[in-house]
Amino acid sequence: MKVTIVGAGNVGATCADVISYRGIASEVVLLDIKEGFAEGKAMDIMQCAPNTGFNTKVSGITGDYTKTANSNVVVITSGIPRKPGMTREELIGINAGIVKGVAENVLKHSPDAIIVVVSNPMDTMTYLTLKATGLPKNRVIGMGGALDSSRFKYYLSKALDKPIGDIDGMVIGGHGDTTMIPLTRLASYNGMPVSGFLEQDVLDKVAADTMVGGATLTGLLGTSAWYAPGASVAYLVDSILNDQKKMIACSVFLEGEYGQDDICMGVPCIIGANGLEQIVDIKLSEDEKAKFAKSADAVRNMNADLKEVLV
Ligand SMILES: NC(=O)C1=CN([C@@H]2O[C@H](COP(=O)(O)OP(=O)(O)OC[C@H]3O[C@@H](n4cnc5c(N)ncnc54)[C@H](O)[C@@H]3O)[C@@H](O)[C@H]2O)C=CC1
Numbered sequence: 279m280k281v282t283i284v285g286a287g288n289v290g291a292t293c294a295d296v297i298s299y300r301g302i303a304s305e306v307v308l309l310d311i312k313e314g315f316a317e318g319k320a321m322d323i324m325q326c327a328p329n330t331g332f333n334t335k336v337s338g339i340t341g342d343y344t345k346t347a348n349s350n351v352v353v354i355t356s357g358i359p360r361k362p363g364m365t366r367e368e369l370i371g372i373n374a375g376i377v378k379g380v381a382e383n384v385l386k387h388s389p390d391a392i393i394v395v396v397s398n399p400m401d402t403m404t405y406l407t408l409k410a411t412g413l414p415k416n417r418v419i420g421m422g423g424a425l426d427s428s429r430f431k432y433y434l435s436k437a438l439d440k441p442i443g444d445i446d447g448m449v450i451g452g453h454g455d456t457t458m459i460p461l462t463r464l465a466s467y468n469g470m471p472v473s474g475f476l477e478q479d480v481l482d483k484v485a486a487d488t489m490v491g492g493a494t495l496t497g498l499l500g501t502s503a504w505y506a507p508g509a510s511v512a513y514l515v516d517s518i519l520n521d522q523k524k525m526i527a528c529s530v531f532l533e534g535e536y537g538q539d540d541i542c543m544g545v546p547c548i549i550g551a552n553g554l555e556q557i558v559d560i561k562l563s564e565d566e567k568a569k570f571a572k573s574a575d576a577v578r579n580m581n582a583d584l585k586e587v588l589v
């Protein structure tokens with residue numbers, strides 16, 4: 279199985295590293311526009327193999343899409359990340375043109391690929407990819423919810439002081455500082471509701487910290503995060519390539535689900551060999567429904583800025 283990752287920067291290279299280390303694909307191609315950069319990252323990753331023991335073939339290329347031919351999955355991480363104080367939405371001006379051009383180029387050589395969109399603002403970039411390529415909705419999947427959910431589990435595990443692997447929880451909605459919806463009501467510690475262990479004010483703080491999880495890291499690092507983002511993409515790619523049918527919160531095109539139409543947003547999805555195989559329409563509370571509708575308004579507002587790039 280072959281995966282192409284466009285953008286060999288922090289997130290793209292980390293994703294390639296996790297995919298190869300965990301043997302998720304037999305071949306990974308990293309592509310970047312910066313001369314020699316993808317080649318260097320690929321060489322560095324390959325030189326881990328003797329000591330970590332993987333067999334994935336990782337190669338890098340500058341701008342030559344012929345080397346990406348017949349990829350099963352293409353991950354788009356190309357574009358600029360935010361700096362401290364910025365929102366993800368502020369990246370749209372530069373990233374929209376990059377993502378559209380990349381999506382068109384990859385499809386010329388991998389017409390059957392499933393595309394995973396990572397570049398921000400991710401929900402809008404996913405919508406753009408879907409509209410610009412005309413691909414069916416099962417083949418365009420935005421990654422954000424897998425990451426936001428892992429940050430939610432992290433903050434819950436800290437508040438509970440319990441192992442992160444014992445915690446379950448999901449974040450739906452938009453992948454933005456104010457549009458994420460951590461589903462606290464449904465989060466659990468070994469199958470038991472977290473509300474049985476934590477006071478409401480603590481749960482509210484966990485949700486608030488989760489929502490600004492990316493901004494917090496951007497403030498600490500000077501650029502946005504990459505370890506958990508790269509690992510979250512690899513987790514999603516694994517479910518596709520190995521037909522795991524995991525339920526993962528992903529940004530996908532909605533046609534009536536959750537009361538929304540003509541928009542890509544984070545909802546629970548079954549992800550397998552066909553990409554998006556099912557949208558799981560869970561029953562939200564009135565409060566969660568209101569939050570989802572508000573989140574959709576904000577994402578839709580952002581999508582309106584695509585008018586020029588979508589001509
Ligand atoms: N959806 C999510 O959960 C997350 C999204 N992101 C987003 O992912 C994107 C990448 O972030 P980083 O890897 O940290 O940035 P980075 O700056 O480290 O890497 C981006 C790479 O894209 C390359 N690039 C730019 N234009 C290109 C083009 N036309 N073709 C090929 N490559 C091109 C650059 O040369 C650079 O190497 C950002 O937009 C960031 O906001 C980051 C983390 C999580």
Ligand SMILES: O=C([O-])CC(=O)C(=O)O
Binds near residue numbers: 360
């Ligand atoms: O915060 C950012 O800009 C990058 C991102 O989407 C994340 O780490 O969640």
